[in-house]
Amino acid sequence: MAIGSLIEVVIGLLLIMGAVNLLRSGSQRLILAGHWAIVVLWFVTFLAWSFLRPGSETLSFLFNSILGAFHMNSFPIMVILILRAHHAR
């Protein structure tokens, strides 16, 4: 839990620095890395919970995870797609 929070703080700082970098120099690297990190962190957390949680309520867990995934990852995925579209232009 504490490690996860620490990683989230690091990702937050990465995003802030990436956003400033994008505004100042147009470099997308940091902000892309930050958003990919959000998606990867969610996936790793999902896998970890899948193995660590008790055996019961599998369907409920899957349901909550899928709904949470849409809410948590729609913004970073959208930003990644926009930056890719901008880069491909």
Added chain:
Amino acid sequence: MEPQLVIQIESSPQLIGPWPRLLKTISIMVLLLCLAELTGLGRYIYQVLQPRPQSSGVLVLTSHSYQSIRTLISVSMGLVDFFVAAGAVILWKRSEPRLLIIALGLWFVPWAAGVVQHVFAFGLLGSLIRSTSTFYSIIFASFPALVLLILREYTGHWPVLRNPLRLFVRWLID
């Protein structure tokens, strides 16, 4: 001989570049989000309708009133989600963003009501420090806000007030 001036009159600036692909991506993402929210709403209503064990009268009264408002907000959000989904379908088919812009603007009404209700129920400090719900609500709202900003760029105008962060962004760039 002087080169002839060529003026394109058939293609509007919005239909060139990355816009067609971007609009289709937005439509799909918004539709998926609506589907997820409507599924979550169905599950929430199912859970609310389930019989609960009796507890003390005061707790039941408080919980009942909180639950009623919560249900009202959730149902309103579900109704708005239908508008948002319709707007996304129209954006996909005709590249017309007007309905989606209006629906996403409406989406923020039940969202704000949910945040206000949470603050009233748990107090300002309690909702910000002890609970993460307010922060997660802001994270949930970031996607519709992003879509609104993109559609603003697409249409070339903004139906509400100008972006208050513009000065800050300019300060960062300069």
